[in-house]
Amino acid sequence: MKNRKILLTENEIPDKWYNIIADMPNKPLPPLHPGTKEPIGPDALAPLFPMDLIMQEVSPEKWIDIPDEVRDIYTLWRPTPMYRAYNLEKVLDTPAKIYYKYEGVSPAGSHKPNTAVAQAYYNKQEGVKKITTETGAGQWGCALAFACNHFGIDLDVYMVSISFDQKPYRKSMMNTWGANVISSPSNSTNAGRSILADSPDSTGSLGIAISEAVEAAASDPDIKYSLGSVLNHVLMHQTILGLEAVNQMEKAEDFPDIVIAPFGGGSNFAGLSFPFLRHNLESGKKVRAIAAEPTSCPKLTKGQFRYDFGDTIGMTPLLPMYTLGHNFVPAPIHAGGLRYHGAGVVVSQLLHDGLIEAQSVDQIEAFEAGVQFSRTEGIIPAPEANHGIAVAVREALIAKEEGTPKTILFNLCGHGNFDMSAYEAYFAGGLERHTMTDEQIAEAVSHLDTPEIPA
Numbered sequence: 001m002k003n004r005k006i007l008l009t010e011n012e013i014p015d016k017w018y019n020i021i022a023d024m025p026n027k028p029l030p031p032l033h034p035g036t037k038e039p040i041g042p043d044a045l046a047p048l049f050p051m052d053l054i055m056q057e058v059s060p061e062k063w064i065d066i067p068d069e070v071r072d073i074y075t076l077w078r079p080t081p082m083y084r085a086y087n088l089e090k091v092l093d094t095p096a097k098i099y100y101k102y103e104g105v106s107p108a109g110s111h112k113p114n115t116a117v118a119q120a121y122y123n124k125q126e127g128v129k130k131i132t133t134e135t136g137a138g139q140w141g142c143a144l145a146f147a148c149n150h151f152g153i154d155l156d157v158y159m160v161s162i163s164f165d166q167k168p169y170r171k172s173m174m175n176t177w178g179a180n181v182i183s184s185p186s187n188s189t190n191a192g193r194s195i196l197a198d199s200p201d202s203t204g205s206l207g208i209a210i211s212e213a214v215e216a217a218a219s220d221p222d223i224k225y226s227l228g229s230v231l232n233h234v235l236m237h238q239t240i241l242g243l244e245a246v247n248q249m250e251k252a253e254d255f256p257d258i259v260i261a262p263f264g265g266g267s268n269f270a271g272l273s274f275p276f277l278r279h280n281l282e283s284g285k286k287v288r289a290i291a292a293e294p295t296s297c298p299k300l301t302k303g304q305f306r307y308d309f310g311d312t313i314g315m316t317p318l319l320p321m322y323t324l325g326h327n328f329v330p331a332p333i334h335a336g337g338l339r340y341h342g343a344g345v346v347v348s349q350l351l352h353d354g355l356i357e358a359q360s361v362d363q364i365e366a367f368e369a370g371v372q373f374s375r376t377e378g379i380i381p382a383p384e385a386n387h388g389i390a391v392a393v394r395e396a397l398i399a400k401e402e403g404t405p406k407t408i409l410f411n412l413c414g415h416g417n418f419d420m421s422a423y424e425a426y427f428a429g430g431l432e433r434h435t436m437t438d439e440q441i442a443e444a445v446s447h448l449d450t451p452e453i454p455a
C-alpha cells in the first residue's frame with residue numbers, strides 16, 4: 001500500500017517561529033505615520049497592539065520562542081497532516097509529485113488560528129479585556145473568536161457585508177464562540193457611516209472593515225485591535241505550518257521544487273513558503289515560491305509597489321507594499337479572504353527583489369480546480385484555497401508538457417464546508433470570471449497620492 005499521509009507527533013510541533021527578516025538581503029522599509037508621513041517607531045502602535053506583538057513586529061531575531069501555553073493550544077489540531085495527492089496526479093496524468101499541507105483540520109477550519117491563538121495569548125498577558133477585528137469570508141473572525149473564547153477576551157468582528165450575507169454559518173460559528181458580529185460597512189463607526197453615505201449599497205471590503213475595527217479600538221483605551229494577515233508578526237506566526245512541512249518533506253525523503261499558496265494579505269503564503277525560502281537564502285536551494293491571487297484583485301501581478309494604507313479610510317500607518325489603492329473595492333468574488341487591496345510588507349519586498357513569484361487565477365479556473373480536487377482527493381476546499389490548487393494544476397501540467405518530474409507542494413489552507421453557496425453558484429453557472437483590465441487597474445491606482453518608494 002502507498003503511504004498517502006506524512007504525519008508528525010505532537011512532540012514535533014515546532015517550538016520557535018521563523019522570522020525571515022533576519023535572512024532578507026533587503027530589509028523591509030519602515031512604516032510611516034499616516035499624518036506626518038515620517039517613519040514611526042514601536043510606541044506609535046501601542047494604542048492598537050500589546051507590546052509583545054509590537055516587539056515581534058520589529059524584531060530582527062531569526063527565531064522567536066513559541067510560549068508553552070500557545071503550543072499547548074496548538075495541540076488541539078497540530079501538527080497538521082501532509083498528503084501526497086496520488087489521485088490528483090493520476091487524473092492530471094503528470095510526472096509531477098503533488099503534495100499538500102492541510103490546515104483545514106483546525107477548529108475554525110483554516111490556518112488562521114495559528115496566529116489568532118498567539119495574538120489572543122499576548123493580549124491576555126497584557127490584561128486586555130476586549131479586541132476588535134475585521135473578517136472577509138469569516139475564517140479569520142472564526143479563528144479569533146475561538147482564540148478569544150479560550151482566553152476569556154470579548155471580541156467584536158466587523159464582517160464584510162457581502163460575506164455576512166453569503167456565509168451565514170461562519171457568523172453562527174463566531175457567535176457560538178461568544179463573539180459579536182457586525183455587518184460592515186456599519187452605522188456604528190464614523191468610517192462605516194461615511195462609506196454608507198457615499199455608497200448606500202456598498203458590498204464592503206476588507207479595507208473598509210479594517211477602518212471600522214481600527215476606529216473602534218483607537219477610540220477606547222480598553223480595546224485593542226487584531227489583524228489576521230499582512231503584518232510581520234502575523235506572517236511569522238504562520239511559519240509554524242511551513243516548519244512542519246519542511247520536516248514532513250524530509251520524512252517523505254523529498255523536497256519541493258515549487259511551493260504554492262493562495263494570497264490575500266500573505267499570511268498562509270508566508271507560513272508555507274518562508275521556511276523553504278530559508279533554505280534558498282541560507283544554502284542556495286532554488287525552491288520557487290508562487291503566490292496565487294485572484295484576477296479580480298491582482299495587486300502582486302499588476303499593482304504598484306509603493307506606500308499605502310492598510311485600510312480604506314487611511315487610519316493605519318502607511319506600509320511599503322504592492323497595492324491596487326486603499327480605495328479599491330474588489331468585485332464580490334466568493335473567495336472573500338482574497339478581496340484585499342494590499343499585501344504584507346515582507347512578502348512585497350521579497351517579490352520586488354525577485355525572490356518569490358505571483359500568478360493570478362480567475363474564479364472559474366479556481367472552482368474548476370477545486371471541484372477536480374474534491375472529486376479526486378475528497379476534501380472540499382475553501383474558495384480561497386482553490387486559487388492555490390489551480391496554480392498547482394497549472395504547474396503539474398507544465399511538468400507534463402516538459403516531461404519533468406517536479407515536486408510540487410501547495411497549502412490547502414482551509415476547507416469549504418461553509419462555502420457551499422459558492423459551489424452552488426458555480427454549478428448553476430452563476431459565477432463571473434471577474435478579470436480586471438489594464439484600464440481598470442490604471443484607474444484604481446490613479447487615485448493614489450501616498451508616498452512613492454525611491455527606486
Ligand SMILES: Cc1ncc(COP(=O)(O)O)c(C=O)c1O
Nearest residue numbers: 139229264265266267268337414
Ligand atoms: C481560507 C483562507 N485562505 C486564505 C486567506 C487569505 O489570507 P492570507 O493571505 O492572510 O492567508 C483567507 C483569508 O481570510 C482565508 O480565509
